[in-house]
Amino acid sequence: MTLRRDRTSITPMGSRRIEPTEFRNVLGHLPTGVVVLAGTTTRGPVGMAANSITSVSLDPPLIAVCAARTSSTWPLIQREQRFCVSVLASHHEQVSRKFARSGTDRFAGVRWHHRATGPALDDAIAWLDCELVAEHDAGDHTIAVARVVDLASAQDGRALVFFRGQYGRFVPADLDQPRRENA
Ligand SMILES: Cc1cc2nc3c(=O)[nH]c(=O)nc-3n(C[C@H](O)[C@H](O)[C@H](O)COP(=O)(O)O)c2cc1C
Numbered sequence: 001m002t003l004r005r006d007r008t009s010i011t012p013m014g015s016r017r018i019e020p021t022e023f024r025n026v027l028g029h030l031p032t033g034v035v036v037l038a039g040t041t042t043r044g045p046v047g048m049a050a051n052s053i054t055s056v057s058l059d060p061p062l063i064a065v066c067a068a069r070t071s072s073t074w075p076l077i078q079r080e081q082r083f084c085v086s087v088l089a090s091h092h093e094q095v096s097r098k099f100a101r102s103g104t105d106r107f108a109g110v111r112w113h114h115r116a117t118g119p120a121l122d123d124a125i126a127w128l129d130c131e132l133v134a135e136h137d138a139g140d141h142t143i144a145v146a147r148v149v150d151l152a153s154a155q156d157g158r159a160l161v162f163f164r165g166q167y168g169r170f171v172p173a174d175l176d177q178p179r180r181e182n183a
Helices: 020-027 074-080 093-098
Strands: 035-041 044-050 054-057 062-068 082-087 112-114 119-121 126-138 141-153 160-163 166-169
Touching: 035 074, 035 119, 044 062, 044 074, 062 074, 062 126, 074 082, 074 141, 082 119, 093 160
Parallel strands: none
Antiparallel strands: 035 044, 035 082, 054 062, 062 141, 082 126, 112 119, 126 141, 160 166
């Protein structure tokens, strides 16, 4: 089934208004990884933290990420039509905070290198080189769809996890349980 009409601006009748804070709190129960989206501009590297990223299509390889309309960094990345995604490692909490903070040089003190599409954090656990192929209006965000043109991952490394507004790290369940003898 193809949804042809954009119904995002329609106010549903008979349903209660959901406040943004409640929406954020409830959706925060879905754990996510965190990435840095970064592009190269004429004024140097720009980047922002994001957790709304997902894979969309295997063939062609597509991802989607949602950027807030209020973001000042996304339009700079969008203008270049390409960006690099660095998937943050478990020790990257401060990096994530830094890439969400305004009025600071986000790349200062961060080790990074150039990949084909933009700046990549040296000690991330995976990297995606992306070319923007479409943007869709979605409420107060825009859904950016990008084709992955190259990618790589680290041999080891654990992901940074964001859950209910807090940072944590991924631990496989079998390492998290106390060992049960003769179970
Ligand atoms: C864990 C985390 C996840 C975030 N996810 C997103 C996201 O998916 N989309 C988005 O637009 N902003 C997201 N942000 C917020 C942006 O990083 C931040 O608001 C933005 O970079 C503000 O600066 P700007 O005006 O330079 O864009 C996230 C922030 C954090 C800390």
